[in-house]
Amino acid sequence: MQLKKYFALLSLTLSLTLLLSCNSSPKEDQSTGMTTTETTKLKIAVIPKGSTHSFWKSIHAGAAKAAQEKGVEIIWQGPQKEDDRQMQIQVVQNFISRGVDGIVLAPLDDRSLATPVSSAVKRNIPVVIIDSGLQSEEYSSFVATDNKQGGKLCAKRLAELLNGKGKVIMLRYQEGSASTAEREAGFLEGMKEYGPTIELISTNQYAGATMEKAFQASQNLLNRFAEVDGIYCPNESSTQGMLRALQTSGRAKKVKFVGFDSNDALIAGINNGEIHGLAVQNPFKMGYEGVLTVVAVLKKEPYEKKVDTGVMLVTGENINTPEVKELLNPDLAKWLNE
Incomplete structure (x- = not known):
């Protein structure tokens, strides 16, 4: 009798195990094949x-x-x-x-x-x-x-600000970064359209990966080149580092400055006339x-x-338009639970 009960219990256990196994087995979605x-x-x-x-x-x-x-x-x-x-x-x-x-x-x-x-x-x-x-x-x-197009937009803006003539510095970002290399190449291509009337006095220096390194590289460039009419930087940290260097040297607003990307400090730079254009991504x-x-x-x-x-050139003239406001102020907190 005890033996019968044992086998009955064993049979029930195996049946339950098989049932659970079947219920938890993977199912194939016929619409996706996954x-x-x-x-x-x-x-x-x-x-x-x-x-x-x-x-x-x-x-x-x-x-x-x-x-x-x-x-x-x-x-x-x-x-x-x-x-x-x-x-x-x-x-x-x-x-x-x-x-x-x-x-x-x-x-x-x-x-x-x-x-x-x-x-x-x-x-x-x-x-x-x-x-x-x-x-x-x-x-x-x-x-x-389209990073090359963004670089060309910046070249056009800077050339217009300089009325097609002057001495220009381009501070690169860092080697190996394909996106900023495209922006740098686009800027140089755009500047060629203005011929010898715009002189590129430095295009081979790198800002590095942080704003602090960019600030130091920017200070070195400004110390080296006393006469500079326009500057271009290809990303957020290089642009902010250069802005800080221009401010501490007393040359902000005096030098025409175009950069890439946006944050609160860079938008403030647009609003107070220290930055004259930003190519802004989405x-x-x-x-x-x-x-x-x-x-x-x-x-x-x-x-x-x-x-x-997409990429848009933001300036002091268009910064308060609805299109630019929407681009610059996405509701990040809603999605990041901040």
Whole structure:
């Protein structure tokens, strides 16, 4: 009798185990061909170049909005400073090991990040590149500003401010950054249209990855070149570093100054006449479109191989227009829970 009870209990246990196993087994979504459980969300790693500049906070907010709309989870992680290549490589490798579903990456070096991206793709983890290019063809899509066009807009603005003549400095950002290299190339191409009447007196100095380094590099340039009529900087930290150097040297407002990107200090510079033009990207849209695109890749939906997120030249003349206000003041707190 005891033996019968034992086998009856064993049979019931096996039946329950089999039932639970069947209920928790992966199900295939017929519309996408993807295999997942009912409770599993797609996990998307979003990896910026750095985490200190306001530009990356806007990208984070845009990515968070897309994640909420699509019902996916984003994991935001990147190096603190934009010169830490090894840290960004390690972050990508860690996400590959964790088995995330997709990666949205802003590579801070166009060469050294190519190998980690290749590793991800070989593990069937699609990668969407945002902000800055990569020397690879293995990524699914490139979502970014037309950086060369942004550089040309800045050249046109500065040339107009100088009435087509004068001595000009271009302070570069840092080697390996494809986005700023494009902006620098666009600026130099734009300046060629004005011929010998505009003299480029320095174009080979680099600001470095932080505002403090940019400030030091800017001070060195201003000390070296007593006579300068116009200056161009290709990103947020270099522009802010140069603004501070112009202010401390007493040359703000006297030198025509055009930069790239925006934050509170740079907008204040526009408003008080110390900055005469800013090429402003749409980082919120960049983060948003980056996540939407990688989700489309995962769900086998149509997507674009290249997405231009736009660039606008902001000046003292147009800064109070509705279009510019909307671009400069996205509601980041709503999406970042700040």
